[in-house]
Amino acid sequence: MTGKDLPALSIADLQSLLRNREISPREVLEALRARIEAVDGEIAAYLSLDSEAAAREAEKANVDLPLGGVPIAIKDIINVAGEPCTCASKILRGYRAPYDATVVRKLRAAGAIPFGKTNMDEFAMGSSTENSAMKLTRNPWDLSRVPGGSSGGSAAAVAANEAFGALGTETGGSIRQPAALSGVVGLKPTYGRVSRFGVVAFASSLDQVGPLTKTVRDSALIMNAIAGHDEQETTSLNEPVPDYTARLGEDLRGFRLGLAKEYMIEGIDPQVKAVINAAVKHLNSLGAEIVDVSLPHTDYATAVYYILATAEASANLARFDGVRYGYRAENPKDLLDLYGRTRGEGFGLEVKRRIILGTYVLSSGYYDAYYLRAQKVRELIRRDFARAFEKVDALISPTSPVPAFKFGERTADPLQMYLADIFTSSANLAGICGISVPCGFTEADGQRLPIGLQLLGKALDEARILQIAHAYEQSTDWHKARPPIAATRQNA
């Protein structure tokens, strides 16, 4: 194994080399850094690299711990002590995290080395990473296309072998959708399963942290490290954490998988549809029974999501006022001028749109018509899932109705961008768990573009969707396919 081959390894394979002392954490970090130097000029997945701190940690890493010596990239919305945390927003330029988020602390406790902060849509608002105020991240499969979003930097870094694994966050699909569009595995845990302490809030009733990885096993390994109760977080569930790798390798006989008829919408790319149909047949051939189910309130999910997410965002983002964090407008006349200009200059267009929308749906006179009604429909969506899970172990769908789109293709019409969330945001509304796993490709302009299969599970059933995703993955070759950039670019 030369340094050049190291970055292509899964976490599980890397860990066994580390544990057998065939390589050292320092060599791993150096190989990864060389890889980033070789490809990140084109991919632009990272916003900052905490090289010195990581190098120091590599020297003392305990490789016998579950993730001992494994570098993990962190979405730039999660605090890593001493490092920048910009949320890809001008308003947080210059801000440095005073402490570790609980997920980062837990990764360190498992021996991992947090390394590099990844690009994202500003404050996680978006589905393409084009809303970053810092840079455009390119899809490693086709550099003229987006990697998905909002955790696009994390997804692209893993896909281009510039990260062994990464943390992302979800409010309405921001782990699963970029995982699908970039051809990697993305898991959104159950609401409350993973602590958000130290993670900048977007919409607090929806936000969750989760892993983006090359394989399903790696996803389980990261979950083993980050899941669990946190006294510092009031929504954190106090439930035992299973070993998420325990069921990997068990077969699917006796499993019932649901196909929701409401998900057979027009607007799904025909190639995506064909690939998903083939994946469903494949799951069936592995022993799972396919069952028709209904999620009758699906039609309302996107509208409900965009009312509740913007309402909560308008409250959460009130704290960025130029007084406590990051950017501050120059020479303010008075306090109001300081607030107004700091926010006017510091926030990007999409963030402003959401703050205005959210403020509107919460304002008196509109609160009942929008916010309160959306809360009620949210409950109906939650019940749809509860009913479906009485009949099936998991639900199957495409993760995204379309493969990776070109830069600029959807930015002119925000509604077009919002509609890309159709299959993902209802899981956040219902608080359940979901995973996206590579399941094939479409062909566009001579380029292969990856497609993701989504499996949704009931609350706290991560081990089961990991098991199903793993059985699927291991009986197909999709996860072995690497984007052209991974094959052609050389490094030290």
Ligand code: GLN
């Ligand atoms: N695309 C959705 C949005 O723009 C979801 C974002 C997310 O999950 N953070 O809000």
